[in-house]
Amino acid sequence: MAVDTVGELGFPYWNPLRRRFPPDSPFFASGNVERELLAKQVALDFTEDEITNLQTIVETESRRISCPIVGCPERLKSLDNFEDHYKTRHTASCSVCSRVYPTSRLLSIHISEAHDSFFQAKVARGYDMYECLVEGCGLKFKSYKARHRHLIDKHKFPTTFEFFKRTQLSKKRREKLQRQRVPKLKHEEDKEEASSDAMEVEDKASLDGLVSALSTLTTSDTTPSNVSFGRRHGRGLTFVPRSVHREKPTNSSSTPGSKT
Amino acid sequence: MDGGGLIFGLMGGRQQAVTAGTIGDDEEHPHVENEMMIDEEQPVLEAQTSKAVEELKSTVQYQVTALRELRRLLSKSEFPPIEAALSAGAVPLLVQCLSFGSPDEQLLESAWCLTNIAAGKPEETKALLPALPLLIAHLGGLKKLSAEQCSWAIGNVAGEGEDLRNVLLSQGALPPLARMIFPDKGSTVRTAAWALSNLIKGPESKAAAQLVRVDGMVDAILRHLKKSDEEIATEIAWIVVYLSALSDIATSMLLKGGILQLLVERLATSNSLQLLIPVLRSLGNFVSVDPKAMLAILIGGKNTEDTDIPDQIPESVTGVLAKCLRSEHRVLKKEAAWVLSNIAAGSIEHKRMIHSTEAMSLLIGLLSTSPFDIRKEVAYVLGSLCVESAEGDTKPKIIQEQLVSIVSGGCLPGFINLVRSPDIEAARLGLQFIELVLRGMPNGEGSKIVEGEDGIDAMERFQFHENEELGVIANSLVDKYFGEDYGINE
Numbered sequence: 001m002a003v004d005t006v007g008e009l010g011f012p013y014w015n016p017l018r019r020r021f022p023p024d025s026p027f028f029a030s031g032n033v034e035r036e037l038l039a040k041q042v043a044l045d046f047t048e049d050e051i052t053n054l055q056t057i058v059e060t061e062s063r064r065i066s067c068p069i070v071g072c073p074e075r076l077k078s079l080d081n082f083e084d085h086y087k088t089r090h091t092a093s094c095s096v097c098s099r100v101y102p103t104s105r106l107l108s109i110h111i112s113e114a115h116d117s118f119f120q121a122k123v124a125r126g127y128d129m130y131e132c133l134v135e136g137c138g139l140k141f142k143s144y145k146a147r148h149r150h151l152i153d154k155h156k157f158p159t160t161f162e163f164f165k166r167t168q169l170s171k172k173r174r175e176k177l178q179r180q181r182v183p184k185l186k187h188e189e190d191k192e193e194a195s196s197d198a199m200e201v202e203d204k205a206s207l208d209g210l211v212s213a214l215s216t217l218t219t220s221d222t223t224p225s226n227v228s229f230g231r232r233h234g235r236g237l238t239f240v241p242r243s244v245h246r247e248k249p250t251n252s253s254s255t256p257g258s259k260t
Numbered sequence: 261m262d263g264g265g266l267i268f269g270l271m272g273g274r275q276q277a278v279t280a281g282t283i284g285d286d287e288e289h290p291h292v293e294n295e296m297m298i299d300e301e302q303p304v305l306e307a308q309t310s311k312a313v314e315e316l317k318s319t320v321q322y323q324v325t326a327l328r329e330l331r332r333l334l335s336k337s338e339f340p341p342i343e344a345a346l347s348a349g350a351v352p353l354l355v356q357c358l359s360f361g362s363p364d365e366q367l368l369e370s371a372w373c374l375t376n377i378a379a380g381k382p383e384e385t386k387a388l389l390p391a392l393p394l395l396i397a398h399l400g401g402l403k404k405l406s407a408e409q410c411s412w413a414i415g416n417v418a419g420e421g422e423d424l425r426n427v428l429l430s431q432g433a434l435p436p437l438a439r440m441i442f443p444d445k446g447s448t449v450r451t452a453a454w455a456l457s458n459l460i461k462g463p464e465s466k467a468a469a470q471l472v473r474v475d476g477m478v479d480a481i482l483r484h485l486k487k488s489d490e491e492i493a494t495e496i497a498w499i500v501v502y503l504s505a506l507s508d509i510a511t512s513m514l515l516k517g518g519i520l521q522l523l524v525e526r527l528a529t530s531n532s533l534q535l536l537i538p539v540l541r542s543l544g545n546f547v548s549v550d551p552k553a554m555l556a557i558l559i560g561g562k563n564t565e566d567t568d569i570p571d572q573i574p575e576s577v578t579g580v581l582a583k584c585l586r587s588e589h590r591v592l593k594k595e596a597a598w599v600l601s602n603i604a605a606g607s608i609e610h611k612r613m614i615h616s617t618e619a620m621s622l623l624i625g626l627l628s629t630s631p632f633d634i635r636k637e638v639a640y641v642l643g644s645l646c647v648e649s650a651e652g653d654t655k656p657k658i659i660q661e662q663l664v665s666i667v668s669g670g671c672l673p674g675f676i677n678l679v680r681s682p683d684i685e686a687a688r689l690g691l692q693f694i695e696l697v698l699r700g701m702p703n704g705e706g707s708k709i710v711e712g713e714d715g716i717d718a719m720e721r722f723q724f725h726e727n728e729e730l731g732v733i734a735n736s737l738v739d740k741y742f743g744e745d746y747g748i749n750e
Contacts (some may be wrong), residue, residue: 011733014692015656016605016644019598020548023505024463027598030633031537031591035498039419039458042379043372043412045335096337097301115337 106133113144114164133163301336306344309333313348327357327369334376342380350377351387358394364406367398371409378416385420392417392431399436408448411437415455425459429467434459438474441496445488453484453495460502468506471499478513485522490535493526497538504545511550520546520556520577527580533589540584540592543577544599554606558613577603578617585622590631597623597637604644608659611645615662620669627674632681639678639689642666646696658700667697672713679718684727691719691733698741707741716742 021027065082067074076082093099094107096115109131112119123129128140130147134155141147144164151163312330316323330350334340350373357370374395378385388395395410414433417424428434437459440452460467471477481503484496500519503510523543530536546553557577584596600619603610614620626638646663650656672693679690694715698706710716722734 011695011736012688012692013650013656014643014647014696016647016649018548018602018605019640020545021505022463023461023502028541028595031541031595034534035537038454040379040385040416041412041454042338042340043335043375043409044338045332 109133110164302339302341305333305336306341309341309344310348313345313350313353316350316353323357324363324366324369327366327373331369331372334373340376340380342377342384345373345377346384346387351390355391355394358391358398360397367406368409371395371398371406371413375409375413375416378413378420382420385417385424388413388417389427392428392433396428396431396433396436399433399440404446404448407440408451411440411448411452411455415451415458418455418458422462422464425461425467426464428459429470434467434470435474438471438477441484442476442480444483445492449484449488450492450495453492453499457495457498457502460499460506462502462506465506468503468510472503472507472510472513478510478517481514482517482519482522485519485526490530490532494532494535494538497526497535497542500542501538501545504542504549508549511546512552515546515550515552515556520553524576524580527583528576533592536584536587536589537591537595540595540599544595544602547599547602554603554610557603558607558609578614578619582617582619582622585619585626590634593626593630594634594637597626597634597641601637601640601644604641605649608648611659611662614641615645615665624666624669624671624674627671628677632683632686635674635678636683636686636689639675639686639693642671643675643689643693643696646700658696660700660702663696663700664702667701667709672697672709672715676710676713676715676718679715680721684730687722687727687730688733691730691737694719695737698737707746711742 065076065079067076067082067085074085076085094110094115096111099110113130119129123142126142128142130141130144132139132141132147132150132155134151137155139150141150148163309330312326312333315326316330330345334342334345354370354373357366374388374391378388392414395413398410399407399414414428414437418428418433434456437452437456441449441456443449456471460471462468481496481500484492485500488496500514500523503514520543523539523546526539527536527543530539547557578600581596581600584592587593600614600623604614623638623641627635627642630638646659646666648657648659675690675693677690678686679694681687681690694710697710700706701709716738719734719738722731725731725734
């Protein structure tokens with residue numbers, strides 16, 4: 001631009017011209033960065049919550065539910081809202097794998113270590129990426145094991161403690177358990193059978209272990225960060241086939257072909 | 261094997277896989293551990309996926325159950341086990357599940373599986389080729405949820421690259437996809453609009469040209485831009501970006517429909533960066549391409565005879581551009597300055613319009629403090645404000661009033677800085693502006709001012725510069741204005 005009229009001196013005098021760029025011009029590259037990430041999108045699963053929300057509960061205007069958590073002043077309009085509130089304010093759950101953590105800090109450590117390939121790339125290059133779980137310690141380590149060692153040696157964690165538990169619970173189970181931790185206000189629900197008790201205890205034990213090991217930490221109300229590059233189907237779907245509704249994961253009682 | 265048994269079988273498999281590798285004990289293989297850390301369920305997931313595909317092959321009657329299981333496995337995380345599914349031969353089966361007359365739920369589930377397969381690497385996306393005709397066919401289906409899922413899959417395919425876009429276009433994907441954005445709202449509109457934006461992004465212009473010929477398309481676009489929520493508006497705005505960049509017909513039709521006003525309103529009211537970027541860029545495209553857009557921007561309604569243009573847009577155009585200049589987002593600042601530079605390249609009225617607003621002080625400030633790419637755009641604006649565009653070979657005329665005002669605003673150091681930069685284009689801009697100052701400032705003050713800001717120094721830098729052209733023009737300035745007679749009192 002601004003070129004081209006060459007005068008007596010051969011000087012290219014400033015001449016205002018409009019400049020146009022094609023959509024794939026490098027000129028727009030910085031503005032396109034985020035959009036490029038969305039060129040392809042994964043469709044993530046309906047969560048149990050969303051399926052439940054689809055079965056709308058009739059709410060009366062006046063009836064409000066007080067959050068039963070001590071110290072929480074919230075009053076919610078409906079069971080759906082309560083579930084949302086509980087899930088966001090009183091649990092820190094990973095939106096990728098549904099593991100639950102006592103604090104948002106631990107949740108974000110988990111997300112980096114378990115779901116972030118940049119994290120792994122840095123680990124592979126020898127950076128100290130694994131943070132000590134005790135807040136304020138500040139030390140970082142090159143491997144999960146080294147950090148584990150440190151927790152045991154320095155901070156007296158139990159030797160059986162595992163931050164990242166390779167649990168036998170499926171994500172569905174974890175989600176279900178999460179819902180069950182919501183103080184019982186729901187009336188309808190398919191509950192799991194007795195055979196699942198053993199698993200439930202196991203998970204509870206590990207969670208308790210985690211909590212007790214980190215007992216110096218305060219468990220505050222947290223809002224988990226929502227890390228997701230996929231996109232969930234919109235909440236509040238107005239139209240869902242009835243058969244999709246009925247997808248409750250059950251171990252033994254599903255009879256195929258009976259779904260509409 | 262019934263569905264219940266199916267699930268048991270999978271869970272049994274999973275339990276076995278987990279106990280087989282005792283993790284955490286193995287000192288020698290930290291990498292294995294790390295790999296598992298990325299998604300500890302990944303190998304398990306892959307095994308399950310292969311199994312699910314096998315199930316699909318064998319359980320003809322209970323296909324939906326098997327499909328659903330496969331879909332669940334493919335939608336647990338942002339990194340689905342695509343390769344496992346493909347090697348097990350999922351695609352031909354999924355294509356079969358898409359056949360006409362299939363129950364809606366089956367269509368939904370198979371389209372969903374295909375969507376996530378297509379979200380992977382380029383070769384994985386390409387694997388969807390056999391499915392495309394059917395996916396396209398179901399776009400027109402009455403069942404919204406499966407149609408939306410099909411559009412999502414197609415959107416992923418279109419997002420891969422030009423070749424796949426061309427395949428989709430040749431298979432007639434565009435018209436049915438376009439019609440999906442006619443309703444006023446809903447997630448289907450949003451997904452279809454996103455897919456459409458991928459489909460027309462070019463760089464060839466034929467898709468954009470085809471889109472604008474769809475009956476009712478322009479209306480739908482304008483309607484959404486005016487009223488819809490920000491998520492839908494964002495996707496529509498990207499469609500407008502491509503239309504305005506690639507199709508003159510589209511540009512003209514949209515302008516006639518009053519799009520500039522809608523863009524300005526969105527810029528004024530929204531704070532969503534994701535929406536602002538494509539809206540701003542659309543505005544920039546219109547301004548850079550179509551003189552009618554430039555006319556519409558002028559205040560005062562000078563062109564009442566031109567019935568082609570709807571009501572003139574008041575000077576809030578500069579207002580919203582100033583808002584973008586004030587933003588903390590680098591992209592908004594840069595592209596807003598670009599838009600202003602194009603407006604500044606217009607008529608004298610355009611220049612006066614910019615000059616009289618709050619944008620001026622913002623621009624001068626940005627010239628000294630912002631990152632390089634923004635400074636360059638700002639330089640274009642400021643310089644163009646001082647010069648009338650010339651026709652042919654005549655020397656462009658300086659608008660002294662503007663020049664004096666801008667120089668006294670303190671922008672010369674910024675330009676001299678550009679002269680020192682390694683970027684050739686920027687250095688040239690700097691030299692060109694210096695020439696304006698030297699030529700145009702009253703009473704020959706230009707030379708003193710330039711000298712005072714170390715301009716001579718900056719120019720002499722080019723004496724032995726490897727860029728010959730810059731060297732020549734720098735020297736010509738020095739010779740003319742700082743030659744032997746310089747400094748001799750008259």
